[in-house]
Amino acid sequence: MTAPKIFRPDLNDPTRPKRGLTEQDLAEKATVYRPDLLDGQTLLITGGGSGMGKAAAFLAVRLGANVAICGRDVEKLERTRDVIAKETGKEIFIQTTTIRDPEAVEELIGSVHDKFGGINTVVNNAGGQFPQDAIDFTRKGWLAVIDTNLNGTWWMMQEAAKRWRTDGKPGNIINIVANVERGMPQAAHTCAARAGVIYLSKTLATEWAPFNIRINCIGPGVIETEGFAMYPEEALARFHQANPMKMRGDAWDVAEAIAYFASPAARFINGDLMILDGGQAQWGVIWPGGMPDYFNEGGAA
Ligand SMILES: CCCCCCC/C=C/C(=O)SCCNC(=O)CCNC(=O)[C@H](O)C(C)(C)COP(=O)(O)OP(=O)(O)OC[C@H]1O[C@@H](n2cnc3c(N)ncnc32)[C@H](O)[C@@H]1OP(=O)(O)O
Numbered sequence: 001m002t003a004p005k006i007f008r009p010d011l012n013d014p015t016r017p018k019r020g021l022t023e024q025d026l027a028e029k030a031t032v033y034r035p036d037l038l039d040g041q042t043l044l045i046t047g048g049g050s051g052m053g054k055a056a057a058f059l060a061v062r063l064g065a066n067v068a069i070c071g072r073d074v075e076k077l078e079r080t081r082d083v084i085a086k087e088t089g090k091e092i093f094i095q096t097t098t099i100r101d102p103e104a105v106e107e108l109i110g111s112v113h114d115k116f117g118g119i120n121t122v123v124n125n126a127g128g129q130f131p132q133d134a135i136d137f138t139r140k141g142w143l144a145v146i147d148t149n150l151n152g153t154w155w156m157m158q159e160a161a162k163r164w165r166t167d168g169k170p171g172n173i174i175n176i177v178a179n180v181e182r183g184m185p186q187a188a189h190t191c192a193a194r195a196g197v198i199y200l201s202k203t204l205a206t207e208w209a210p211f212n213i214r215i216n217c218i219g220p221g222v223i224e225t226e227g228f229a230m231y232p233e234e235a236l237a238r239f240h241q242a243n244p245m246k247m248r249g250d251a252w253d254v255a256e257a258i259a260y261f262a263s264p265a266a267r268f269i270n271g272d273l274m275i276l277d278g279g280q281a282q283w284g285v286i287w288p289g290g291m292p293d294y295f296n297e298g299g300a301a
């Protein structure tokens, strides 16, 4: 019997390169949008302490929005709050929350609502997974990924929608999912969860239209962020080959897509899925845990 392949990264390993945009990049990167695009809007972004969520928070603040972020790690949240304040002069709201806990989610939505007098857009970005052959998933591992990516997103959606219904105000939900069209070998747990969110979103885009709530998804391909630390170096060296452009996107690409969906330009878009992957959907698969020899005849893909 072969032992299951496991890659359990040390997230503080100093020998691994730092990945993702720097805070200076997030403060200075050019945007296609006018500076007051989101003036007066309030965005709640889950997982806003790193990666795409942090980039989206930075951009939304730069475009005039009130921003709230949550995550499990208070240090990441405080750091994001402090750097945004330093670079933009604007204070964002932070609240430590695991989206897996529906009561904590209810409290979060309540606090942000009270702080800003309402919420215009909820960005469900928090999530993640580990690479592993599905046959070796532990029960706990499967449940962790499903609970975060599917259940956690659902609690956020339902709680926000209840508020909007009670307040008689319109709502907007943007769910960050993944590119599931051709399956995700070695990430079957997340593929199942994200596919669930995509079709949950399409369903509720209809069911909640009477409440004036719109719901859309963004499916990123390979986007270089701090989250890459979850994957082995050997796999990361191949990630750019997953799309015909042979490149990785960055968190700003996703942040600008989020700003678009949060803006009035998207007012007639509902139940959609924007794939942001450099053409990966038409190209190859990733094997984030390392390609099995079976598929590796004739050299690396
Ligand atoms: C999309 C995949 C393929 C394409 C890659 C494309 C490029 C990158 C895509 C990205 O999404 S990058 C962003 C990645 N960021 C994250 O994943 C960050 C957040 N992730 C997490 O917090 C975790 O991964 C989690 C599993 C969702 C964590 O939940 P929790 O904190 O509850 O987990 P743990 O307590 O650490 O573990 C619970 C349970 O899960 C199993 N497990 C965890 N890690 C691994 C691993 N590396 N390999 C195998 N199994 C793992 C394990 O059973 C754990 O239980 P214990 O053994 O610890 O008792």
Ligand SMILES: NC(=O)C1=CN([C@@H]2O[C@H](COP(=O)(O)OP(=O)(O)OC[C@H]3O[C@@H](n4cnc5c(N)ncnc54)[C@H](OP(=O)(O)O)[C@@H]3O)[C@@H](O)[C@H]2O)C=CC1
Pocket: 046, 047, 048, 049, 050, 051, 052, 053, 070, 071, 072, 073, 074, 076, 097, 098, 099, 100, 125, 126, 127, 128, 129, 148, 152, 176, 177, 178, 179, 219, 220, 221, 222, 223, 224, 225, 226, 227, 228
């Ligand atoms: N980077 C990529 O190529 C791709 C990423 N994605 C998805 O996009 C999203 C953003 O990823 P990215 O920025 O790359 O990676 P990061 O790891 O930087 O971001 C994930 C964020 O989710 C937060 N998070 C995780 N679990 C929970 C939880 N239970 N409750 C609250 N917050 C949580 C983390 O914060 P904390 O640690 O503080 O809890 C972290 O800030 C994720 O859902 C990811 O899986 C999808 C496709 C491709």
